[in-house]
Amino acid sequence: MSSEGHCRCTQIEEESLYTELEKILEGHKGRGKDLIIVLHKAQGLFGYLPRKALEMIALELDVSINEVLGVVTFYNFFSTQPTGRNSIKVCLGTACYVRGGPGVLKQAEKDLGIKDGETTGDRRFSLGVVRCIGACGLAPAMIVNNDVYGRVKTTKIMEILEKYE
Numbered sequence: 699m700s701s702e703g704h705c706r707c708t709q710i711e712e713e714s715l716y717t718e719l720e721k722i723l724e725g726h727k728g729r730g731k732d733l734i735i736v737l738h739k740a741q742g743l744f745g746y747l748p749r750k751a752l753e754m755i756a757l758e759l760d761v762s763i764n765e766v767l768g769v770v771t772f773y774n775f776f777s778t779q780p781t782g783r784n785s786i787k788v789c790l791g792t793a794c795y796v797r798g799g800p801g802v803l804k805q806a807e808k809d810l811g812i813k814d815g816e817t818t819g820d821r822r823f824s825l826g827v828v829r830c831i832g833a834c835g836l837a838p839a840m841i842v843n844n845d846v847y848g849r850v851k852t853t854k855i856m857e858i859l860e861k862y863e
């Protein structure tokens with residue numbers, strides 16, 4: 699605890715991740731061809747790719763930051779946003795769309811205080827959209843981690859989400 703009473707644990711944890719990244723980068727100095735391998739390792743470390751990490755990678759591998767950003771945005775398995783412990787995907791495939799999917803998404807955004815593609819400040823939830831999860835008969839559907847929920851009512855979303863820590 700600092701004198702203001704705030705815990706510095708998260709900050710210390712983050713600093714140690716950057717120290718780990720430095721160690722990883724030592725083995726790839728000046729080796730631009732290792733970019734994708736290094737990005738995978740960095741994402742494994744942080745859970746996503748923070749801007750500061752991308753800048754360190756660009757510097758050490760001797761590639762431009764634009765090149766690094768180009769690779770990160772090209773491959774959808776890389777993410778520059780922190781992801782939550784639980785992933786919510788609201789289905790907006792045709793069947794779900796016509797049976798209230800957009801309303802489910804809107805309510806989930808409102809309940810969680812985030813938009814599609816974002817993560818809550820406590821990293822508990824990430825919210826996104828999918829196009830059909832094969833449960834069209836249960837439209838509108840949503841999926842939380844690996845659990846499928848059908849005929850989702852906007853009034854029940856928070857009740858569903860309460861189970862997920």
Ligand code: FES
Pocket residue numbers: 789790791792793794795829830831832833834835837839
């Ligand atoms: S369209 Fe939503 S499950 Fe198929």
